[in-house]
Amino acid sequence: MPIDADQALWLFFVAVWMLAALTSKRTVRRQTSTSRIIQAALTVLAFLLVFQPWRFDVLNVHFVPASRLLTFCGVLLTAAGIGFAIWARFTLGRNWSSAVTLKQDHELIRNGPYRIVRHPIYSGMLLALLGTAIGYGKVACLIGVAIAFLGFWIKWRTEEQFMIEQFGSQYTQYRREVKAVIPGVL
Secondary structure (H helix, E strand, O other): OOOOHHHHHHHHHHHHHHHHHOOOOOEEEEOOHHHHHHHHHHHHHHHHHHHOHHHOHHHOOEOOOOOHHHHHHHHHHHHHHHHHHHHHHHHHHHHOOOOOEEEOOOOOOOOHHHHOOOOHHHHHHHHHHHHHHHHHOEHHHHHHHHHHHHHHHHHHHHHHHHHHHHHOHHHHHHHHHOOOOOOOOO
């Protein structure tokens, strides 16, 4: 089965993520294993629903008609979301981790995409997942996007607790000034 443009974008994303992970600072504090497992399970379920919607027969209905235009728009959204997430990842630099952590000499990053939203990696990934869902057009994909949002919401709340404990009023002010994942909305 040949790889479509959407899948190629996601493979590129995974490759960049894996390579960039090699440069992270040493972790000094990590979220609990239980919260990490819950977030990982939600993410895996979300990606299964988005990338293998045909496995969920009852949800294998189209929410948009199959068309080349919608597929193209979906690929554009996927590319934009992945680009935004990668920009955020490189702006965050060595402070990044796949789990919620505090790094040695952790810095509060407020430039680049972090001026637009506090959690631009999640914003980008959600936009990319939505693009993929539109491209495939299946209800299962939309449910996957919603589950990914839930998993990211749980994770960003944990991250925010860590950031408040680490940066105090500086982070509280940042929260007042910049929305979490959707500029001007949420």
